[in-house]
Amino acid sequence: MEKEVRIFLRIQKYRKESWKRLCQKKNISLSSLIIDSVENRILNDERRKVLAFIEKQDNVFAKIETNINQVAKIANGQKFISSGDLKNFGEQLKTVIELKEKQNEIFKKIYSLIANDH
Structure with missing residues (x-):
């Protein structure tokens, strides 16, 4: 299995909080939200x-x-x-x-x- 690496993103604090609230509502991780969105996955x-x-x-x-x-x-x-x-x-x-x-x-x-x- 391939080793995982970190990617650091710079975004506004309010946006990060908004994303976290969205993830909490959808019961998914922030990583999942970002990766699935970028890769156009469900x-x-x-x-x-x-x-x-x-x-x-x-x-x-x-x-x-x-x-x-x-x-x-x-x-x-x-x-x-x-x-x-x-x-x-x-x-x-x-x-x-x-x-x-x-x-x-x-x-x-x-x-x-x-x-x-x-």
């Missing part, structure tokens, strides 16, 4: 937000999948589903597919950003 706090977003999306779709399975169980148990219910179910599935496609596009952009981050 900041650690933004990375955490992205991961939280992905986890939340996964939870939403898990709930939807559970609901789909419940409807299928009811339909199989009753051996009947009305045409209105079937149409409504089909429309909801179409919405889920559209949302999943949008989510996948967002994920592609996120992965692209993260890939360019290294």
Whole structure:
């Protein structure tokens, strides 16, 4: 591993304090803020937000999948589903597919950003 070196920057005291407050708010180090900003990388706090977003999306779709399975169980148990219910179910599935496609596009952009981050 390469030895780390120090770089000394001269900035106004108020600016340093402002940067430190920003780092405290974002829960990142001043070094991380400077290095990631200079190298045009995603900041650690933004990375955490992205991961939280992905986890939340996964939870939403898990709930939807559970609901789909419940409807299928009811339909199989009753051996009947009305045409209105079937149409409504089909429309909801179409919405889920559209949302999943949008989510996948967002994920592609996120992965692209993260890939360019290294």
